Amino acid sequence: MLSERRLQVLRAIVQDYVGTEEPVGSKALTERHNLGVSPATVRNDMAALEDEGYIAQPHTSAGRIPTDKGYRLFVDKLAGVKPMSAPERRAIQNFLDGAVDLDDVVARTVRLLAQLTRQVAVVQYPSLTRSTVRHVELLALAPARLMLVLITDTGRVEQRLVDCPAPFGETSLADLRARLNSRVAGRRFSDVPRLVEDLPDAFEAEDRGAVSAVLSTLLETLVEENEERLVIGGTANLTRFGHDFPLMIRPVLEALEEHVVLLKLMGEAGDSGMTVRIGHENAHEGLNSTSVVSVGYGSGGEALAKLGVVGPTRMDYPGTMGAVRAVARYVGQILAES
Amino acid sequence: MLSERRLQVLRAIVQDYVGTEEPVGSKALTERHNLGVSPATVRNDMAALEDEGYIAQPHTSAGRIPTDKGYRLFVDKLAGVKPMSAPERRAIQNFLDGAVDLDDVVARTVRLLAQLTRQVAVVQYPSLTRSTVRHVELLALAPARLMLVLITDTGRVEQRLVDCPAPFGETSLADLRARLNSRVAGRRFSDVPRLVEDLPDAFEAEDRGAVSAVLSTLLETLVEENEERLVIGGTANLTRFGHDFPLMIRPVLEALEEHVVLLKLMGEAGDSGMTVRIGHENAHEGLNSTSVVSVGYGSGGEALAKLGVVGPTRMDYPGTMGAVRAVARYVGQILAES
DNA sequence: TCTGGCACTCTGCGAGCCCGAGTGCCAGCG
C-alpha cells in the first residue's frame, strides 16, 4: 500500500503533466505544490511509484509521466468529478433548449460536448429497445406491399417495407392498424413481443400470413441493434493530441469511423454511473493511446443510450467527467420534456 | 500563349510532383520524361512558366511545384479523366449491390469512395427537392396534434409535428389524407406547392385552419434545405496530407464538420459534369490548401445530390476524377433500380 | 532557338559540442 504522501505525489505528477504536457521532475514538483518535503524525498517516492508501475520515465534522466495504471489510480482514488459552474450549467441548458427536434438535440449535444471538453465527442442516438411506442402506422403502397412506420416517444421514426404473401384488404389493414396501436401504443419496446403474440388469431385465415409478416418486421425493427446511430464531432481537437501525432491520430480517426467498434465500446460500459477507459483498457487497438469517458443518458430513470468523449490519456479527467455528466443530465431532461 | 512544349513541361511537373511529393528540378524532369530537349532548355521554360504564375519555387534553388493556377491549367487542358479498369468497375458494382436500404447505399458509397481515392469522401443524401412523393401519411397524436410523415421515392422518410389551431376530426383527417395523396403521390416535389394550393377550399370553414397548418408544414419540409444530410468518411486519409500537417489538417477537419459549408460548396458546383475546385478557388478558408472534386448523381437523367472527395491540391486528378465519376454512375444505377 | 558550361545559392544532414534538467546514491541529522 502506498503512503498518503506518495499518493499526493502521484496526484501532483498527473496534474502537472496534464497541464504542461512535459515530463515532470522532482524539483518542479516541490516548487509548484507545497508537499512540505524536499525534492530528494520526492525522488525517493517517485522511485517507489515507478517500481509499482504508476509512473515511468520516457528516457533516463528525464522527468516522469504517469502510466495507464497511474491514471487509473488517479481517477479511482485521487480525483473527484469537477462539477460545472453555475454559469456553465446555464449555458448548457440554454444551448440545448434551442433544439427543435431529436436530430437537432443530438447535433447540439455533440457540438456542445466537443466544445466543453475540447476533445472528440461521441453521442449515440437514443436506443429503440429502451423506449416506448408512440404510434405504429401501416400504409398500403401496393396490394401486397405495405410500409410499416414506427414512431417512438423520443421522436424517432423507423420505416420498413413489408412484402405480404397475399393481398391485404383496406378494411383488414385498418383493423390491424387499430388493434396494433391499441395494444402497443405507450408500451415499452421490450414488452411488444409478448403483447402481439396472439394477434394473428384475431384475423381470418387468409389474412394471417400478411399479419405475421407485418409483426415479424415490427419485431425485427425493435431488436435491430445495428441501426443504432452515432454522431461524432470535434475531430479537429485531435490536432491538440501531442507533438508526434501523425502516427498517433491516424488509428484514432480510423477507429472513430468504425461505428460498430465504438458502439460496442460504449455498450460495454456499465449502465449506471460514468465509465472511464484508459489507454490499453480499450479493447480496440487504435484507441490504446486514448481514454474514453462515457455515461448513459435518458429521460426518466433509465438510460436510453450513451454519450462520451475520446481524448488523449493525458486529459483533464475531473473536468472532462464533470462536463460529460452535466451534458448527459441536461440531454436527459430535454428528452423527458419533449 | 504557352508553346506546346511548355505545356508538356507543366504536365510533367504536375505528374512528378504528385508522385514524389517533392519539388521537381530540370534535370530530373528530362530524365523521367523524354522531352527531347536538355535540362537547360527546360530551365528556360520553367522560368517562363514561373513568370506566368503556373509554378513556384518554395525556396531559391529548389525545384518547382505547381501553383493552384498550374493545377487549374493541368486539369482543364492537359489531363483527361482516367477511366476505371473493368475489374475496378466490377468491384464497385458488387460492393454497392450488396446494400439493403438507402442508408446502407450511402454508407457504402462513402466508404468505397474513400478507399478508391484514398482521400476524404463526402456524400450528400439524395435531395428531397428533386425527388417525387411516394406517400403522405397523417396521424392524430392528440385531437389538435398531428404527425406528418412524408415518404419519398428514394426511400427517405421525413416526419414533422403539426399543431392545429383547432381539433380535427377523424373523418376530416381521413378525407385530407386521401385528397392529399391523390394529388401529390408520384409527383415531383417541385410541383407539390402548385398542386395543393386550393386544397383548403374543399373543406369546411372550421377545418381550414388545420388543413393550412398541415400544408404549410408539408411545404416547409419540402424546401427545407438544411435537412440535407452529409456523410463523410476516410478522414484518416488526411494523415497522408503532407509533412507539416498539424497546421494543415486542423482547418480541414473543422471545415468537414461544418456541413452547412460543405453543402454550399457542393451545391455551387454545376449540376452537369464534374466540378473541380482547386485550393483558393474554394470559398471556405479552411479548404484553401485542398481540392474538391464533386459531381452530381441520381437515378434517371437528373441529379438528386452530389458526392465527391476532398484532398490535397497535390492529388492525382485524373484518377480521382475517374473514381468519382464511376462511383456516381453506379450509385445512380442502384437508386434507379430500387 | 537550343545547348553545354560555369559560378552561385540554398537546404538538409551529420558531427561535435555544451548546457541544463533530472536522477540515484550516500552520509548526516533529527
Next chain:
DNA sequence: CGCTGGCACTCGGGCTCGCAGAGTGCCAGA
C-alpha cells in the same frame, strides 16, 4: 527510521559548423 542536502553522473535538446548535393540563372557558341 525517515528526511535532507550534496554530489557525481547521464542524457536529450539545441547550437554551430561544414559539407555535399541539387537546382538555378546566365552566357557564349552551335
